[in-house]
Amino acid sequence: MIFWEIAKRNTRIHLLRSSLAMLGIVIGVVAIATMGILGNSMVLAVTDSLRTVGDSVIVTPHAGGGGMFRGGGGTSGGSATLKITDQEFQQIQRASAPNVAIPVLQTADRMKLGVGSDDIVASIYGISPEDVPDLLKLKEGAYSRANSGCLVGAKFADDNKVKVGSRISIGTDGDKGALRVSGIIEERGMAFDVSTDSAIVVTKDWFDNAYNRNDYDKVVVKVKNLDDLPTVTTAIEKQLNKRDKIVDVMDTRKTMETIFQTFGQITTFVSAIGGISMIVAGVSILNIMMMSVTERIKEIGIMRSIGAQRKEVMSMFIYEALILGIVGSVIGGLLSLLGGYAVSSMMLQTTKYLFVPSSLISIVYGVSFGIIVSLVCGMYPAWRAANLNPIDALRHE
Amino acid sequence: MVLLPEKEQEVTTVADDQPVMSFRDVVKVYPLPAGDVTALDRVTFRVDRGEFISIMGPSGSGKSTLLNLMGCLDTPTSGDIYISGTRTGDMSDSDLTNLRRDRIGFIFQYFNLFPLLNVIENVTFPMMLKSQKSVDPEKGREVLRAVSLEEPLFTHTPMELSGGQQQRVAIARALINDPDILLCDEPTGNLDSKTGAGIMNLMTELNRKGTTIIMVTHDQHIAEYSHRTIRIADGRIVE
Numbered sequence: 001m002i003f004w005e006i007a008k009r010n011t012r013i014h015l016l017r018s019s020l021a022m023l024g025i026v027i028g029v030v031a032i033a034t035m036g037i038l039g040n041s042m043v044l045a046v047t048d049s050l051r052t053v054g055d056s057v058i059v060t061p062h063a064g065g066g067g068m069f070r071g072g073g074g075t076s077g078g079s080a081t082l083k084i085t086d087q088e089f090q091q092i093q094r095a096s097a098p099n100v101a102i103p104v105l106q107t108a109d110r111m112k113l114g115v116g117s118d119d120i121v122a123s124i125y126g127i128s129p130e131d132v133p134d135l136l137k138l139k140e141g142a143y144s145r146a147n148s149g150c151l152v153g154a155k156f157a158d159d160n161k162v163k164v165g166s167r168i169s170i171g172t173d174g175d176k177g178a179l180r181v182s183g184i185i186e187e188r189g190m191a192f193d194v195s196t197d198s199a200i201v202v203t204k205d206w207f208d209n210a211y212n213r214n215d216y217d218k219v220v221v222k223v224k225n226l227d228d229l230p231t232v233t234t235a236i237e238k239q240l241n242k243r244d245k246i247v248d249v250m251d252t253r254k255t256m257e258t259i260f261q262t263f264g265q266i267t268t269f270v271s272a273i274g275g276i277s278m279i280v281a282g283v284s285i286l287n288i289m290m291m292s293v294t295e296r297i298k299e300i301g302i303m304r305s306i307g308a309q310r311k312e313v314m315s316m317f318i319y320e321a322l323i324l325g326i327v328g329s330v331i332g333g334l335l336s337l338l339g340g341y342a343v344s345s346m347m348l349q350t351t352k353y354l355f356v357p358s359s360l361i362s363i364v365y366g367v368s369f370g371i372i373v374s375l376v377c378g379m380y381p382a383w384r385a386a387n388l389n390p391i392d393a394l395r396h397e
Numbered sequence: 398m399v400l401l402p403e404k405e406q407e408v409t410t411v412a413d414d415q416p417v418m419s420f421r422d423v424v425k426v427y428p429l430p431a432g433d434v435t436a437l438d439r440v441t442f443r444v445d446r447g448e449f450i451s452i453m454g455p456s457g458s459g460k461s462t463l464l465n466l467m468g469c470l471d472t473p474t475s476g477d478i479y480i481s482g483t484r485t486g487d488m489s490d491s492d493l494t495n496l497r498r499d500r501i502g503f504i505f506q507y508f509n510l511f512p513l514l515n516v517i518e519n520v521t522f523p524m525m526l527k528s529q530k531s532v533d534p535e536k537g538r539e540v541l542r543a544v545s546l547e548e549p550l551f552t553h554t555p556m557e558l559s560g561g562q563q564q565r566v567a568i569a570r571a572l573i574n575d576p577d578i579l580l581c582d583e584p585t586g587n588l589d590s591k592t593g594a595g596i597m598n599l600m601t602e603l604n605r606k607g608t609t610i611i612m613v614t615h616d617q618h619i620a621e622y623s624h625r626t627i628r629i630a631d632g633r634i635v636e
Contacts, residue, residue, distance in 0.1 A: 002525045009513040052417060306571075391470050394470075
C-alpha cells in the first residue's frame, strides 16, 4: 500500500525527529506499565501474606472505652490490659456456632534456647491443643497435646537454629519452665489472627499456669462457609455489643478487600501519574505530525490534484502516527519488563510476581494506551492535511 | 494510439462529436473583504478530442483560475463545465477527485514529483490510487520508455534527475491512467530552452498519437507548438 510505504519512508527520513517522538511514548509506556507491575506485585505479595486468614472473624477487646479493664497479671509487667473473659468467649462461641471459635492468649517473654546461649525475647501464644490444627499447619514434626511440648514458627526456627526436639527454657532463668519443640509451623507471613512466624505456640493450660491467666487476648472464629462471614460478624456484634461496645469484631475478608482496594487505588494513582507523561508524549506526536503536515503541504496538494481522496491523505498521516506509536509502545513494553524487574527487586526484594498474567497485563495496558494516544494525537494533523484546499496546497512554497 | 493502446478503447466510448471538455458561461467570483473579484466572466469554449490548445494571457488575467476549473480543483460560481460529457457542477468532492484521477493528467511547472518515491513509484502512483492495490510496474516502465527516459534511471529518486528528466517522469505520471486531457501549467517554465524544446517535441508527439493537451504558457514560442491558442484578458476570452 503506497500510503503506508510513504508513511514508513517519511518516518525513516526524519529519523531523529521520529525517534524523539517515540522516546516520549517509550517513557510514557514504561511509566504506566512499571507502576502497574509494581502495584500488582505489591497486591500479590500482600495477598500471599494474608490469604491464610481470609476466612476468619477476629474478636478483640474494645480499646475505645466502655469495656472493662481487667487485671491481666500474665505479662511480665503485670499491668492492667484489655481482655476477653471466659463468659464473653462463651457468648462468642454461641453466636458463631457451628463455626469454631478459638480463644488465643498472647504474651512475650524471655527464653533461652540452649546451655550458654543468650536470652532472646519472643512472642508466646497459648492455644488449646485441639484448636491448633484448625489454625496452624506444620511443615515439620507433629502437633503436641502435652503441656511440655510447643510449636515454633518457621522464621523463629531458622533464626535460632531450632529443630524438632530442641529444648526452650521460658522466662528469666527459665523460671516458667522448659518446653520441647514438637513441630515447626509453616510460614504464615503477616496475619490478622496469630503471627507465629517468629513466635512459639504453647498449650493453653501451660500458658494459664505459667502466667496465671483465666481470660483471653482475642478469639479467632474460623468460618467454614465464607459467605457466612458477615452473618457471624453481625451475630457476635449483637451478642456482645448490645449496650456498650465490649469487643471489636473484624471480618478479615472485608479488611483484606479494603486493603486490596486501597492498593488498587494507589496503583491507579501512580499509573495516572505515568499517564501524564504519556499525554506529554502525545502532545509531542501532535506537534511533530503538525510539523510534518506543514512541511508537506505542497505534496498533499499534488496528491489531491492527481486523484488522492481526502481519506487516503488522512490515512497516510495516521499511518505515520501509528508507526511512531507502535514502535515506541513496543520498545516501551519491552523496557517495562526491565523496569518492572528493577522496581520489584528494589522495593519487594522479589521478582516472582513479575511474570504473572495480572502483572504482564499492565504492559498490555501501557502499550495499548501508547498506541491509542499516538493515534488520537495523529488524528487532528491528519484531518487537517486531508481538508487542505488542493489549490492553496499546490501554491504553497 | 501507439503510446497507450488501452486509451483508444476508452476513447471509443465517447461520441466523436462530443467535446472532451466544454465551458458554458462560466463565471468565477472570489469574495474578498475589499469586494468581490471576478476572475472569469462568462467564459465559453470547447475542447475537442485530439486538440492541442495553449492558453495565454497576462498575469492576473484568469489563466490559473481557468486551469483550476478545467482540472476540477475548483468549482465555478455559475455556469457549466463538462468533462467528457459529465457535468462537474453536481459532483461531490470524492467524485471530482476520481474524475481528476481517471480523466485528467496534470503536468506542473515545477514537476512536483514525490521525493520519497522513486521514478517508477512516482509514475505508477495514480495507478495505485485507481486500483487501490499494488500494481504491475511494467506499465510504468512502458510509459517511461515512451517519454524517452533511460531505463537505468527508473529506480532513481527525483532528486537524482535533471529538470528535463523530472519533467519526463511527470509527463509519464500524467499519462499512466490514460487521461482524456493533459493539463499543463507552464511545462517548460523551469527548463532551459533546449530541454524545453525536447519536452515540447514529446508533447507534440503525444498529441499526434491522440492525446488532448491544454497548456497554459506565457511563452509565445512554446504556444506555437499548439494548434489553437485561447487568449484571455480580464477574465474573458478575447481571441
